[in-house]
Amino acid sequence: MEDKEFEKLRQQMVTTQIERRGISNQRVLTAMRQIPRHDFVSPRELEQAYEDHPLPIGEGQTISQPYIVALMTETLDLHGDENVLEVGTGSGYQAAILSVLAKTVHTVERIPSLAERARLAFARLGIENVHVHVGDGTLGWVDAAPYQGILITAAAPYVPRPLLDQLDIGGRLVIPVGARYHQDLQLWRRVADDQYHHEIILPVAFVPLLGEHGWNEKKWQELDF
16 A cells, blocks of 8 residues: 555544544644554554554554544643653554654553564654653653653553652543453543542553553453453
């Protein structure tokens, strides 16, 4: 498929899948129009790169549905001067979107092969303000804290305390929380040193957040609720 075809599909994606569902933040819409999603999917999935659903990227992980990427990004309410943490680099697509909207993005991925693949994608696209780290994302990345925005792209049983601790006062954290088949996308705001407000955005379905403050992989596989 030629670049012009991908460009046309990307514009259609934003109009039909994102704007029509109520995403109105113009900065977010611009970022979604700008970043080529097809550069973050596997070759076998290229023809589906701009379709309205998640796609497998290997290692049991997925690239999220475009609308969910846009919704989570809009919920962070970025203005351009923020230091942002993403937990779960995956394909790198979400971090690439954030790179257009924030000053700096730190993204943590537990699977080295996915982290390296994302680094290569950022290099191809000339994205220089995203820093990829390999590690347990449930611990955050304390060396670059505090963060004005934190976005978690996998489902947790609860909000990891290290992430709340690394959120700046006035900052926003977006995370899917729940069991295997029942999760809610939540927005948390830090309003004081140890005071947080949170709200539920909508039901979602994500792969599990594995780690010290997330799910144990064996436990997740055993869940049937």
